[in-house]
Amino acid sequence: MERKLFIQKFALLALVPSVFIAACSSEEKKTGEAKAVKKQTFTCPMHPQVIKEEMSTCPICGMDLVPFEKNSNEKALTVDEKRQALANITTMVIGVNNLSGAKQLNGRLTVDPEQSSYISSRIAGRIEQLYIRETGVVVKKGQPLYQLYSEQLATLQQEYLMAVAQEKQFPGEKIEKQIVESAKQKLLLYGQSAGQVQQLLHTQKKNPYVTFFAPESGVVAELYVNQGQYVTEGGPILRLEGYGNLWVEADVYPNEAKGIKEGQRVKVVIPGWEDQPQEMTISFITPALQSGTQLTQIRGSISNPNHQWQPGAQANVFLPSGSNSAVLTLPVDAVIRDGKGMHVWIKKGKDSFEPKRVNTGEENDNQVEITAGLQNGEQVVVTGAYLLYSEYILKKGKNPVEGLKISG
Template structure:
C-alpha cells in the first residue's frame, strides 16, 4: 500500500509534463529495467494503474500513458524515483546518527523550613506564665536564653520535698525528688541551684534549649497553662529545604544523590549546586507530581521560606542511534521509516524505536549509523508537507475511504500520540474509579481539543466513527456527578476505542505494557497499565483481553464492535 501511494505521488507530479516528441526518453520502461510487464497510468488520475496499453481512464476517459521505470516499483520492493521528481517533490533525507540523548529535566521548587531543626516548648504542669521574654515571631533566641518564668504550686511542693531530703541526707530520696522535678519541667540547672542555695524558686525560669528564631508564640504573659499546652515554637534557619515537584513520568530519571543546579530569583547570590536528599514516596493525585527534597546551608539567612527556586537536574550523558522524530511512521505492524537506498531508490523498513527526546527518536534496531531516511517531501500538486503529512493527504484524497481497515491508515508517531490522549483518558477514568476520587474536568479538555484536527485528516475513514463516539463519552465524563456516571462514560469510551485498540495499533499498546480487561458479568472493558486487575465496575470477576497479533489477522473470538449500539449503556 505504501509503495502504491508513492508511485501515485510520483505519477501525479509527472502529469502536465510536455511531450518530448521524437526525442528519446531519458528513462527506460519498467519492462526493460526489471523484466516485468509495462504498466500504464492516467495523466490526470495517477492512482489508476493498468497493464492495457490501449486502455482509457475509467474516471475521466483520457488515454493511458506508460508509467516510467524510474518512477515505479522495483522487484526488490523499493520505489525508484527520478532526480527530477525527487526535486519536484522536495524529498529531504538525513542519515541516522548517534546523538546525545540526555534529557533536560527542569523543575520548580520552594524554600521551606527544615523540619528537623524545629523545637517546641510545651508546658508540663499547671501554672501561670510570667516574665515572658519573647514577644514577637521572628525574635532571635540563643541557647540558654531565658524565655519565661512560671509559677506552679506543684513545683513549690516538689522543691520543699527536695530541701527536706537534703536536710535528712538520704541520697536515694534526693535522687527520686530530683527526678520528679525534672519530669515536671524544671531544668537541670535550676534544680542544681536549689540544691546549692537551699532556697525555693517560686517563679521557675525556663531557658531555651536550642538556638533559632521564634516561629510561633501560643501564650501571653500572665496566661494560665496546663500540662501539654504549647507555649512557643523555635525554628533554626541555618539549614533549609527546597521542595521540588516533578511530573510522575520524569520520576524514573531522578535518584537520591543526583546533582543539580539551583537559581533563586529573590537571592541571586545564593545560586549554587546541590544534591537530591530525599524522594517522597507518594504522588499528588491532583497534580500528578512527585516531591523531592534538597537540603541547603543557609548560615547567612539569604534563603527565606516561601522563596521560589528554579532547578536544573544534571542527568548523565546518554548517546543513542537516532533519527528525526518526523521520519518515524507507524502502521498496524509497528514503526517504520522510508530508507533512502541511493540512486533515487526508497524502501519502507521496519524499526524498533525507543524514547523520543526533543525532535529525535531513538532507534533500537532496524537501522545502522549513516543510513539515510526520508524526513520530508512535497506531495499533492506542489503542496508543501513533510513525508508523513503527504501520506495522510493522499490517504484521504486517493487511496483511503470508509472501507479501509484502521490498520492500513498512515499513522505516524505524532498522530499516534494524539490518539493516545483518548486511551490515556480511559486509564485516567479507571484510576479515578478504583482509587475513589473525582476526575478533574479540565484534564479531559486536551483530548477533546484533538477531535477536530484528527477528523479533518481522517474524516472519510472508519477512524471518524471512533472519534465521534469517543468525543460523546468524554463529554459525558466531564458532566458526570457520581461514580456511576463515570462508569457509564468509561464503558462508552472503551466501546468507542475498541476498533482502534484491537485493529488500529494493538502492537503499540502491547509494547507500552497497557493491559485490557473485561468484566465477566457485563462485558464492559477497561484499560490498566499494571497488574493485578482492578475492576472499576464493581466486585465482579474479570478476564484478560489479549492483544491480537497483526501478523495472524483478527484473533479468534475477538469481534469488532458494531457501530450502532448505544455507547452510553456499555456493551452487554
C-alpha cells in the same frame, strides 16, 4: 349526478380538518424551533464583565466583542487576525533537532522539620512573664522564654530541701541518698536547671517562680500562649524553626521521575543568587501523586548558614541530561504546564487553534523534547500560548486539557 356531487362535497369537508391539523403542527414546529434557538452573547476578551446580546465594541477599551461560548464542548478556539497580532501569537512547524543540556524543574524552599522544635510546659502553672510575645523573633540558645508560677513546683522544692535535711540527720545511709537524688531528679525533669537546684540548696528557700530557657536557637514560628494564661502540664508554649538547613522541593511529572534516583546530585539555583549555585543530593521521591494533580515531588536539603534564604522562596533545580539526537523539539514556552498536565496549541486554520496534550522528555534552557502527542510537521503556537490558555478558560469555563488524551 346529484349523488356524485354529494360525494365530492363530503370528501372536501373531510380534507379540511387534516389540512388544518397539518398547518397547526407546522406552526407549532416553527415556534418550537424558534424557542430552541439560544440567544448569542458576546463579551470583551480584556474585560469579561462586559456581556451583551448583540455584536458591538467594548465600552471600556473599544475592542470588538467576541462570542461568549462558556461551557461549550467545542475544543477549537477562534481568534481573528487582529487579535492574533495584538496577542503576539506566532507559530512554527515542529521538527527533528538535536538536544543537550539540563532539565530545569520549578521548586521552592521549605522548612526542614528536623530543624524545628516544640516547647511545652514541663509543669502546670500560670505564665507570670512572657519574654517572647510575637512570631518571627530570633531566639538564641539559653535565652529566657517565660517565667512560670507553680505551687506544684514549690512543693517539689520543699520535698528536696526536706530530703537533704533528713540525709544530714542520718549521714552515710544509702536510702537517704537515694531519696535526695530522687527529689533532685524530679526538679530537673520539671524544668529546673542544675544551677537553679544548686541555688535552691544554697538559699534554702523555695521559689514558686521558675524561668524556662530556650533549649536551642531558632525563629519563633508559632506562639500558643499569652502572659497571665494558665497552662497544663505538657501544654504547648511555642514552636521554633531552624533555618540553618532548608529543604528544596521540586515538582516533576511521572514520566520525568523515571530518570531520577535517590542519591543523585543536582544543581540548585536561587533566583537572585545565580552566582551562588548549590549542590544538592536527592534524598526522597514521593511515591504518590499530589492530590488533584498529575505531579509528584523530589526533595533534598541545602545549607543556609547565614540565613540568607527564607522558606517559600523559589528555587530552580537542574537535572543533568545527556545529548539526544533526532528528537522532536519545541521552545520551552510553547508547552503549558499546570496541575492537570502539559499541552500545546495547534493552529488548525487561519483563525482556529486547538489544544493537544503532550509528554515531554529532556529539556534545556531553551528547548524541550516532545515524546508523545505531536507529529513532525504540525504547526504549533510558540508565543502567546498562555494567552490562548487564559482565553479558553474565560470563554469555555474549563481547563483545555479536560477530556483530552495523548495521541501519537
